[in-house]
Every structure is written in C-alpha cells, then in structure tokens.
Amino acid sequence: MFYGEKPISIDAKGRVAVPTCFREGIEEACANRLMLTYSVHARGCLWLYPRPIWEQLRDEISELNDFVRQHRKVKLKVVNSALEVEPDANGRIVLPPKMRQIAKVEKHAIFMGADKRFEIWNEEALAAERGDYTDIDAEEVSEDLLKLEL
Secondary structure, three states, X not given: OEEEEEEEEEOOOOEEEOOHHHHHXXXXXXXXXXXXXXXXOOOOEEEEEEHHHHHHHHHHHXXXXXXXXXXXXXXXXXXXXXXEEOOOOOOEEEOOHHHHHHHOOOOEEEXXXXXXXXXXXXXXXXXXXXXXXXXXXXXXXXXXXXXXXX
C-alpha cells in the first residue's frame, strides 16, 4: 500500500526520479517492474502500477464487453496504451513524450501514492481536482460515503 505525495521534477529527456520514500516498497512489491498508463478519471494524471497489480487489472479490463463504448474507452486508455518502465540505477523512470503531452505533465509534477498504484499529477490539474472535493454537498454523497466516519 502506497500513500503520501512528493513534488518531483521532470528533466528534458522525460526522466523523473521515483521519490526515495517509495523505492523500497516498489522493489518489494514488484522487483522494480512497473506499468505506466493514463488515468481513467483525470486528464492531468498518469497511473503507475506495480506489475503484478497491473496484470490483475489488465485481466479484469480485458473481460469487459467490447460492444460497450465505455468499456472500449477504458481498454484503449488503460490497457492498450500501457508501457512497462523500470527505474534505472538512480531510481529514475522515463515518461514518454506523448504521455507527458496528453497528461500535461511537464517540468514539475506531484508523485502520489494511491493505495495499490501511484499517480503522477500535473500540479494545476491536481489542485483543480482537489478543489472539486471541497464543494461536495449532502445530496451528492453516496450511500457508501455515508457509512464512513470521516
């Protein structure tokens, strides 16, 4: 389980150093074998999975019906676009130019632990996403949220 967030810098070659606080957990979880893909929910975010978790997700998504448009979109965005990445000796991974461009993840970003995966956020996109959460009113709260004692 990964939690916490760290600001990161992305160099001209698209390399980003995985924050040191996450490196040992990544080594234990997947021997540094990671899968990078697009977020389903946010345009300014990339998802980074330990390979075993990714394989489970890939298998579940692959079972979805291709005749359902939303299923095809998820497959296209998450499975078909995925790329295997592995940290180098300095703990850096490369974010491909096309992925950086689409997610608008450039020079500075936020590297965030999100339970079973990591999220690499455009700073402005993350701020906007968080802003939406402060404006949730009682009518929008799901039954599942009502059960939690927050």
